[in-house]
Amino acid sequence: MFYACHSASIAQDRSVWFVDSACSNHMTSQESLLLNLDIAVTCKVKIGTGDLVQATGKGSLIVNTKHGKRYINEVLLVPGLDENLLSVGQMMEHGYYVLFGGNMAVIFDDSNLENMVAKVVMAGNICFPLSLESINPVARKASIGEESWIWHKRFGHLSFSNLKRMQREGMVLGLPKLSEMKEICESCVSGKMHREPFDKEKVWRASHPLELVHTDVCGPMQNDSIGDNM
Incomplete structure (x- = not known):
């Protein structure tokens, strides 16, 4: 995996992502931005200096756009990475269309090129910084x-x-x-509940007409029981 070098003239901002056509995966060094982080996913990433660094997980990012919340999936966590990177190839794999021209990159989420997701103006150092507002x-x-x-x-x-x-x-x-959640799981509480045993001896019995009588009537059953007893 490889990503292109970018100039350090743009201030390091956690909300800035560089649209990169030479980057094979979305990448960030900020674990706090990622949801559903899977630390079982690890791989080597070749950075612009030629060094190989270890990706320590993969997660998702949720950003706010004018079309609502969007999920950016399969973002690699790469400790020590200087910038957040958006892979053009990976966006295209997920159905997005990225057009370059006129000193800008335009991202659409449909083949008719009608639903524009973002317009990124090229910076002076010939890169495409996109400011994304992640969820709070x-x-x-x-x-x-x-x-x-x-x-x-x-x-x-x-x-x-x-x-x-x-x-x-x-x-x-x-x-x-x-x-670890502190709220109580109602299903767990219900599953652990049990009924107190009935009294083995009669504690009360009706002795006069129209007095309350408790009875347990069951049957006939539609389905045969095990052993055909009911």
């Missing part, structure tokens, strides 16, 4: 919380401590880091 930390925290509940249910309502242990010890491939 509160919204991101809520999304992580929702994901924790999803994994909790996927594993049959397994406790969060055991889920964290499975992720920490690498017992399950693809299991992301999860936060």
Whole structure:
């Protein structure tokens, strides 16, 4: 994998992403920007200096656009990377159309080139910086919380401590880091409830007409029981 060198004249800004035609994958060094981070995905990335650096995970980024929230998936986490990079090739793989011309790059999400997602003006150092507004930390925290509940249910309502242990010890491939939720799971509470046993002896019996009578009437059943007893 390779990405092109960019000039350091543009200030380092976590919201700036460079549209790069020489980059094979979306990349960032900022773990806080990524959702659903999968640390099981690792690979080597060749940077502009020719050095190979290790990508330590892959996640998704949510950004706000005039067309609503958009997901940028399969973003590699590369510690030490100076800039955030958007791969033109990867955008095209996901159905986007990127046109270069007139000192700008225009990104569309349809083949008719009617739905423009972004217009990026070329900077003085012949690169294409795009400012993307990622979702705020509160919204991101809520999304992580929702994901924790999803994994909790996927594993049959397994406790969060055991889920964290499975992720920490690498017992399950693809299991992301999860936060331990303090809210109570209603399904878990209901599943652990049990009925108190009935009294073995009669504690009350009707003795006069029209007094309340409790009875247990069941049947006939539509389906035969095991052993055809009912």
